Amino acid sequence: MEKDNPPSHEHEVCIVDEIESQRLAKGLEQRHVQMIAIAGAIGTGLFLGLGSSIQTGGPLGALLGYALVGTVVCAVQFALGEVSALMPVTGSFVRHVEVLVDPGLAFAVGWNVVYGALTSVPSEITACVVLIQYWSETDAAVWVTVMIVATAAMALLFVRAYGEIEFVLAILKILLIVGVVLMGLVIDLGGVPGQPRLGFHYWRDPGPFVAYIATGSWGQFLGFWAVMSNAVYSFAGVESLAMAAAEMRNPRQNLPKACKRVFARVTLFYLVSVLIVGMLVSSSDPRLADESGTAAESPFVIAASDAGIKVVPSIINAVVLSSAFSSSNQSILAGTRTLYGLALKGHAPRVFLQTTRQGVPWVCALLQIAVCGLAYLTCSNSALNVFYWLLDLTAAGVLISWSTVALNHIRLILACRSQGISPRELPWHNPATYYSSWFALVMCQIFLWTGGFAVFTRGNWSAADFVSSYLDIPLVLVFYLGYKFWKKTKIVPLKDIPIRQALLEAENDPENVPIKASGWSRLNILWG
Template sequence: FWTDVNPSVWIVTFVLLTLVVGLSFVRLFGEVEFVFAVLKILLVVFLVVLGLVIDLGGVRGTPPVYFRYWRDPGPFVEYIATGHWGRFLGYWSVMTGAVFSFAGVESIAMAGAETRNPRKAIPAACKNVFIRIVLFYMLAILIVGMLVSSQDSRLDRESGDATQSPFVIAASAAGIPAIPSVVNAVVITSAWSASNQSLLAGTRVLYGLAVKKQAPKIFLRTTSWGVPYACVFLFMTFSLLSFMSLSSDAITVFWWLVNLTAAGVLVSWISILVNHIRLRLAMQKQAIPITRLPWWNSWTLYSSYFALFMCIIILLTGGFAVFTKGNWNASNFVSAYLDIPLVLAAYFIWKFAKKTKIVALADIPLQRAFERADQKYESLAS
């Protein structure tokens, strides 16, 4: 978007900044994410208010829009097919992008081991995330649907920059030229925030695997303040993929990475849900009351089954377009489904090589785990 500066300068700058945050105290990560969260919240609030002003005709020379675009042409766009089925496919085709947008919400728990009092901090953080999603995501989507027609040709441009944002399109139509730069600035900081979260989550998972002897010992190496620097350096090598955006097909590469990331996120969520379901079933099997958990509710077992079903369906249909007539594309197929065989291969190779077995629900040492957690909590409280 800001073409007066070579894109490689921005890439190198943010890669180095991410490396600095990744090697620093986890407290610095928390402070940086707090600042980014405030910036994103302020941007969303600003855009929502601006959108309402434009929609209600508050900008001189711009007539009110209200819910005009909800009636004509309507909120859903036909994709591949026509009629109701085509509109459903149009809705379903954005699921991968939606998953990509929510990637990282599970990273809250990743920092639990480095949190002073996770029994209080993690539930509070989860509640804040839920409130932000409901208030800001849903409200912003509502306003976007009111501002711009679903058939606006500017939404289909392959620029991939801030000018493609519905808020920017509406602001430009209302004669407010400064909005694209504001949106682009916050989007860049949000991208940096996402890289920080991904680095934190990835390095902690890899370190945990090394602790369990499921990854090479070299990844156990940490700084004097406890950061697994070997894991950080490994993950930072993948940041070099960002230089692929310098090619003429940058937008195509971007969607490949979106598909790969979304599939990886779904695999991660599926693993989390399976473990949560087994935890609840094991507690029932061993007659351990749910109140032993520091944060719980009675319906999560059922919601976990539903979420697991939805994650599997979205994962399996993420690249459905390539199976329709005339839309086969090998690169899109690979980017949508590569993660599945990789994960299954890693799982079964380890299982057969180490001859591991799935632990029966009655044999999972939950009581000992709860006792150790209680002892740690009491030591922190004293």
């Protein structure tokens, strides 16, 4: 096993490091892992962002867009589950890429993830403050302070407490989705007194698709394609499920279960929600353009208001507030654990390896808490522009992360073939995942390079949109090539990837035993 010293060579035989196995507490159980996965995938994008998708692509365009991205997400999760079951390490795909591809790429992608997490937490704090001000007119700085204190507490809590909080927040989100979908069906079918039956009226008028930028069939296709960006960022965060793999109990069994089961359910949640919203609200409704950041812009709220149901806005605003707080928690987990993993491999200062007695990497957490002060910039209009510029630097980071996950899995399978190892020897494997990973990698690259296509059309140039869509690409390339030049790293040859060592560690892992459901848990469709 690796000792507590900086790595001195390009490629390590050790997979799960002695430091992380001894210092980090295994506080996350199966129900935590699967519900964290749901909590991470269902965020403000589902409750507030669907309206923008309907307005841009139409009801059918939005449904097809979310279905395509949902398929990519499922492919990414299968790839993540297969590699993580073999290598359940802190930092997840960032550590995987070090072993499977190139240490230089691990450095570049890892710091990209850390930077994205550091800036997204104050962003989520700002979103929470906006949602709170839906009810209260108290000075924003007061609520920013309250949220920073709450965030600091979350960052320093031991991982089991984090798991319990995310478990509860995930249940609240699921209850809200089920509730608004049932409400939508009642409204659509004419179940509200005095309201007509809608059916698929809005699919006929103004129609299933919306022309975006151009006219005719080409404009309708562009409307469908523009939905992709909203869909991608609605699912953002799903890749961080395995970031705390070293803090999970029986990760080689629990991670594949979470990746395999949860995201099919999450995709179903999204598709049903998009379908219902497209039936309830016209794509030409001007209220869908509301950018208040509160429940007022939710298409579910618009439909409920039209039906005379007054209590819905506050309920949705409250759960969206919990979603924003949950997204903040997830960014904290992703950022701190990635930074810990980088320090473990010598890509960050070793001071970040310091942990509390409860196994919390407290130095990593303190850095995250310090950066939360950026949320105060939102109290000033001029400073707000600076804050959004910092946030936009890694807006495309989610697609880079998904591409990395797919690439890791492809390299793992190729390495198995090169070394004469059957992929069936892996802790979890499905023959179709090799092809689905190629599909995910190609689609993520297409999304990445076409995400800002609108800025290249006549009259739609926007420097801010161009930066948010594309600046992250050269940033990652500069970090990657700069590290390769400085450290003289090379792409790891397929024959040198330590699959046998990883398989040996998996075989000798006393926790690595199949999980069998018993009693009522066999009927549990959420985390059983």
